[in-house]
Every structure is written in C-alpha cells, then in structure tokens.
Amino acid sequence: MARILVPLAQGCEELEAVTIIDLLRRAGLEVVSAGLEPGPVKASRGVVLQQDVLLDAVLDQPFDMVVLPGGLPGADHLDRDPRIHDLLRRVAADRGFIAAICAAPKVVANAGLLKGRQATGYPGVLESLQLHDVRVGSSAVVRDGPVITSRGPGTAMDFALALIEALAGREKRDEVEAGLAR
Template identity: 35%
Template structure:
C-alpha cells in the first residue's frame, strides 16, 4: 500500500508527521506531498522538506490520501483544487481517505462524508455534511478514517498502519513505540 499525506501551509505537525513516522516504521511507503511547494511551513512555522510536490505524484499508484488538521492548513487544503479533485477521485474509486482534527471538515465540505460515521476536532462537527458524528478518537467508516485531534494522532496513525500492513504489524509498532 502507498499513502500520500498532504502538507499545506499551516498543517498541524503532530498529526501529519505521526502518520508519516508510524507508517514508515511499519514498512509502508508514504509520500509527504507539498501542496504549496517543496518546503512547507507548519502552523508553528516548522519548515519541512517534502518528498514530492503534490502535483508531481502519480495518484494511480496511491492507495490512500491523508489530510492532517491545523490552521490555516485545513483552509489551504480546502482551497486546493488538486486536493479536492484527488479526494473526490479516491471516493469515487472506493480508495482509502484519512483525515484528522479539522481535516474531516474538508471532507465534509467536499461532500464525501454522506452516510459515513466520522469524528473531528470539537467545534468542527457542523462541517461533517451528511455524516453521523461519533465521539470516538478514531473512526473507520467504509474506506474513510477520521481522527479527533493531535492527542489521537498515534491512534489514528496506527489505524492507518493496520489498514496498510495488518493488525500484527500495527501491534508490533505500537508495542515498540510504547503506546499504551
């Protein structure tokens, strides 16, 4: 399985990088995709070198896209035609989509949460258009994975790892990282 994590200016560091870290520990190929270029600044101005620009990726080879939260990161993800097109394409193709914190609000605004269960950061529930809001820290609904916020980042990342590499691998990484 190959995963793309979209990094837009203002992303939440823990939410984006925990997914990259956990998946790479688990042997899953993950691409840090710069929506705004080769180097993208986080919500707290931490600048990270991307693996590729989002527009240069062959999405036919990608099995899942992930949208981290963070402000103004989610606003920049929502404003990106590329992100919108890829999320809509992945939904139509029944491919995996992940989003955490305020990220699920972007999925709601794109119209891909209709009939799904989803969680999000408190205060963003109104943007989960068509979804049933669930208070759990991580929710899997069909092929959409949502997470509540930065404090649930490792659970969210481990859920994605379980999807990508199996329950045994996710447990192995969880135990190695001493996540209780």
C-alpha cells in the same frame, strides 16, 4: 506494498503530519509527502517540514490512501485547493482509503465523501458545517468503511496506528505499537 499520499499545506498541524508519516513508514509502507506549493512547509507552530515532492508531480499516480493532516490554516488551504478535492474523489472512486484528522475532516465533507457516514474531527469543526447527512461522533478515531477520521493532535498516534491496521492488518499495527514502548 500500500502507497500513501500525505499532502502538506502551509499551517498544517506538525504533530499530526510527522506522527502519520513516521508511523506509516515504521510499518514499512510507502509514504509520499507532497507540498501544495514549492519550498518547505511552515507548520502551525513554526516547525518547518520538507516535502518529498510537489503535489502536481504525483497527482496522476495511484495511491491506496490519502491522509490529510489538520491544523489551521492548513486544513483551510487543503479545502480551498480543487486538486485536493479531485484527488480525494478519485482515490475514493478507486476504492482507496480516505483519512483525515483534526480540522481536515471538513475537507473530506466538502469533497462530498462523508455523506451517510459517521466521522469525527476537532470539536466543533464538523458540527459548524451543519451536515445533516453525517453522524458526528466523539471517539478518538472513527472508521466508517474506507473513511477514517480522528479528533486532533492528542489522537494522532492512535489515528496512525488505525491507518496501519487498515492497510497492513492487525499484526503489523501491533508490531509497530510494541516498538513504541507504549
């Protein structure tokens, strides 16, 4: 069974974090939510999220995918945390998936993992970085090899379904999607 890490930073976008965790768990995948610091995580709209563990407790554990929820200032907190950059690089080197939504693709870019790839994010976020070696698209979800990015809260469900497909196949994605009565 695939193992996925979802780091939670203060000020993350709750709709993205909860949708990602929920749908991946509906697919029967092991999801670990890890806070950057002790205590509950207060998301960008005031919703309080309870982390499973502290990030330090799982940093040395293997993961098949790391998924970064966006939102501000959550994505900024992720981007300023060297543990996140190191973790992303390690999982990428181990041929795992790296996924980010909304403002969080900038964290992946700043970790050096978008070079030569196509990606998307919240409008203007990647463009503001002036990345000459990244093809920024406007699709709801963009997969370029092991890197999967998405636009924002409105695309969170499509993003989570794409993550399920990448990890568990089209049949599992379809099964979870059918259970959502879309």
